[in-house]
Amino acid sequence: MPSDCISFKDTGYFSKLICDYLAEAETLKPFYNRFPKLENFKAQIEEKSASFKQETRNTLVEVLKKQYQKNETSSATLSNIEALKDSKTFTVTTGHQLNLFTGPLYFLHKIVSTINLAKQLKDEYPDNNIVPIYWMASEDHDFDEINYFNFKGKKIQWNRESSGAVGELNTEGLQDVFNIFSQELGLGKNAEALRELFTNGYLKHDNLADATKYIANALFGEYGLVIVEANNTELKRLFVPHIERELLEQISEQKVLETNAEIEALDFGLQVNPRAINLFYITKDIRERIVLENDVYKVLNTNISWSKSEILKEVYDFPERFSPNVILRPLYQEVILPNLCYIGGGGELAYWFQLKSNFKVHNVVFPMLLLRNSVLIKTKQQADKLVNLNISNKDIFLKRESFINKKVRAISNIDIDFSEQIKHLKNQFKELYTLAEQTDESFVGAVSAQEKKQVNGLQNLEKRLLTAQKRKLKDQVERMTDLQNQLFPNNSLQERNTNFSELYLEFGNQLVPNLIENLEPLKGEFTVLTF
Incomplete structure (x- = not known):
């Protein structure tokens, strides 16, 4: 299977923050623990091993066994769950929202990165077992972010009212979604397999968390993936000391704000901002913020309130009702998992960088942070067309206007690049500046204005000629742009837009x-694959 790699920086789709991190820039080193290199995992294993309690392992395994009782589970996954009891077993983890039918394609890339890293670490450190984890974001509440997926340029959407944590949502209305999707799929063995997966996932399960777990397990269970549903009483009980500290001290806000100031001083943007209390209160139909006003703890938009002693009793009696927000969710994850590394996209890593000092004050080991594999998948037919049109893998990543301009210049039988003429013109004006300064300095401004006018004239002429040449080469331009549209729908990366079902129909x-065979999580480059 032909493959190629491009640096993340050269794709033009990744932030300076992420590119600097991949380059191991000195300025970012205070915001993470260890850079994800194979040899660095030895120290991470030792640090996590020294702090992770056997009682936590036992609770985690008991909860996972109960959660998997209603799932058809592979022997590899069952073995990995059992292995978590062992003090020499660790995890690598990725997390994702409960997007309808997995949402964008990078859902697959995240989990494949996690599976492959676990295998690579196990090979490198044979005395340890490494388990790949998918953490379901079942406590999220932003339904509008997850209620659709894109299929062949169409938005397949689940329309309904929602409240509370999305994992608890019943699957009402998904029969209508299935009917629409089924019509779009067409005929064939692969189309039938997708219909069966959607039906078994969404039409045979009562809530969104169970449906998502079924689909992820169906796609990845044979590779030993363990899926964690962390919205669980016993797992939350392990987090109680940190919940109590958040309620009583509000230390997270202070620590994250300090880090945010350091990040902003480096001219990087912020992904998240802390609150005084970074917890929600959740019941079946409620997920609302907890606030402290005049020594009274309140749940916004409700009549629920407590004194200090009352809320501490509530935490002890019903820990499952306290849900960490984006500031505390990573901490919760690292408290209940023997985790070495978190694998996520650029935006996720950016907010993890804001959290290290908060981990330190809570005395929890900060995990290594790995940018997930990013992939562009081409069919052989698309790859052949790119070759015939003399379009390189690097060319195809250019933004639309730059891509068209570059290719028109390349295939044109006339030279539409006035950069040399502009350079020559500017050299001539240097002499005029010297002359003006020697005779009458008041003319320097006039020379400058004339230079700008003539340079603008050449640039405008270049644009007009380029536009005329595009019209002349209309057929070739359309073929090139159509191909780029296929690979970069809506002018975005394929993996951020296309649903896996579109590629499953083909492959x-x-x-x-x-993907398992070809993705190398520690390689640190954008992968281009031809299937």
Whole structure:
């Protein structure tokens, strides 16, 4: 299977923050623990091993066994769950929202990165077992972010009212979504497999968390993936000391604000901002912020309130009702998992960088942070067209206007690049500046204005000629832009837009194995694959 790699920086789709991190810039080192290199995991294993309690392992395994009782589970996954009892077993973790039918394609890339890293670490450190974890974001409440997926340029959407944590949402209305999706799928073995997956996932489960777990398990269970549903009483009980500290001291806000100031001083933007209390209160139909006003703890938009002693009793009696927000969720994850590394996208890593000092004050080991694999998948037909049109993998990542301009210049039989003429013109004006300064300095401004006018004239002429040449080469331009549209729908990365089902129609049950075979999580480059 042909593959190629491009640096994340050269794609033009990744922030300076992420590119600097991949380059191991000195300025970012205070915001993470260890850079994700194979040799650095030895120290991470030792640090996590020294702090992670056996009682936590036992609770985690008991909860996972109960959660998997209603799932058809592979022997690899069952073995990995059992292995978590062992003090020499650790995890690598990725997390994702409960997007309808997995949402964008990078859902697959995240989990494949996690599976492959676990295998690579196990090979490198044979005395340890490494388990890949998918953390379901079942406590999120932003339904509008997850209620659709894109399929062949169409938005397949689940329309309904929602409240509370999305994992608890019942699957009412998904029969209508299935009917629309089924019509779009067409005929064939792969289309039938997708219909069966959607039906078994959403039409045979009562809530969104169970449905998502079924689908992820169906796609990745054979590779030993363990799926954690952390909205659980016993797991939350392990987090109680940190919940109490958040309520009583509000230390997270202070620590994250200090880090935010340091990040802003480096001219990087912020992904998240802390609150005084970074917890929600959740019941079946409620997920609202907890606030402290005049020594009274309140749940916004409700009549629920407590004194200090009352809320501490509530935490002890019903820990499952306290839900960490984006500031505390990573801390919760690292408290209940023997985790070495978190694998996420650029935006996720950016907010993890804001959290290290908060981990330190809570005395929890900060995990290594790895940018997930990013992938562009081409069919052989698309790859052949790119070759025939003399379009390189690097060319195809250019933004639309730059891409068209570059290719028109390349295939044109006339030279539409006036950079040399402009350079020559500017050299001539240097002499005029010297002459003006020697005769009458008041003319320097006039020379400058004339230079700007003539340079603008050449640039405008270049644009007009380029536009005329585009019209002349209209057929070739349309073929090139159509191909780029296929690979970069809506002028965005394929993985951020396209749903896996579109590629499954083409490649069937070889899609995931091909990704498993080709993605190298520690390589640190954007992968281009031809299936």
